[in-house]
Amino acid sequence: MDSIDLEVLKTSAAWIAAGHRCELVTVIKTWGSSPRPIGATLAICDDGRVVGSVSGGCIEDDLIARVRNEGVTRTLPQIVTYGISADEAHRFGLPCGGTIELAIEPLGPHSRIAELLGRLEQHQLVERRVDLRTGAVTLDKAAAGAVLTLTDDALVTQHGPRWRLLIIGAGQLSRFVAQIATAMDYHVTVCDPREEYRSGWTLPEARLVHAMPDDLVLEMKLDSRSAVVALTHDPKLDDLALMEALKSDAFYVGAIGSRANNAKRRERLLQFDLTPAQLDRLHGPVGLYIGSKTPAEIAISILAEMTAVKNGVPRELQVNHAAALEAPGTAACVTALQT
Incomplete structure (x- = not known):
């Protein structure tokens, strides 16, 4: 039995190996009420398949619809915000006017997902750094207690048995x-x-x-x-x-x-x-x-x-x-x- 985080990574690796284009979506910030915590992940395949969750269903529907209509077109990571207005909060199921900020990262061999999974199989706690300007990924040992951080240049996440x-x-x-x-x-x-x-x-x-x-x-x-x-x-x-x-x-x-x-x-x-x-x-x-x-x-x-x-x-x-x-x-x- 895998944790949700590990299931998302394993499925993403399988899609990449099969030649599919896909995106990794990560919750990086929330305001007000939000059904999913910071660090929650979701992966979307170019054929509309999805694994994981970032909102409980409503935002997922929008992300899937965009991929089905437009395909996976991003070449660099992008920060996206849902739920700024009251109408959007209602549309995307964010109660009390909640807002959620997501990082959407196009995945490929450069994303080092397979290497990350190899380290996780050795029960390592790994820090993954994504350069938001280039999409380049580095992996390093994570410090105990480290948390997700976002700067103008990079998104840093932690993976593994916490x-x-x-x-x-x-x-x-x-x-x-x-x-x-x-x-x-x-x-x-x-x-x-x-x-x-x-x-x-x-x-x-x-x-x-x-x-x-x-x-x-x-x-x-x-x-x-x-x-x-x-x-x-x-x-x-x-x-x-x-x-x-x-x-x-x-x-x-x-x-x-x-x-x-x-x-x-x-x-x-x-x-x-x-x-x-x-x-x-x-x-x-x-x-x-x-x-x-x-x-x-x-x-x-x-x-x-x-x-x-x-x-x-x-x-x-x-x-x-x-x-x-x-x-x-x-x-x-x-x-x-x-x-």
């Missing part, structure tokens, strides 16, 4: 968590020293590692764009890894288990050299409360909580499993899911 997720355990739940996280632009690593679990792993897009989890946590040098989720229910595998993860800069550390099991885990972790503040960073029972009853639903609840933390949503606005246990009628459901 976030990392380490999953401890290679069971069924881990597979669902890995699938969803991969689609959300995480570089996923699954760690399990148990051969009986590794032999059944069937998700090639997530790297499977045979190592002790705590050793791998140290080796990965977790930063503020990293998350760790322990899903084995085995203290021998989970506890030491959680201890190291809680001492790292990882933005999210979570562990599955019932409220009682998580209380015991916290007692065990306090026997290590963790501070109360570090232990307080542990999310457990893991995930937001959404009434999940299947591994796929539990995976969604875990990624929902990770996303809330990543996006800076205050804890008091999150309904996690621990809080849901206090609500009438939810305790039995939550206990069953997390045991």
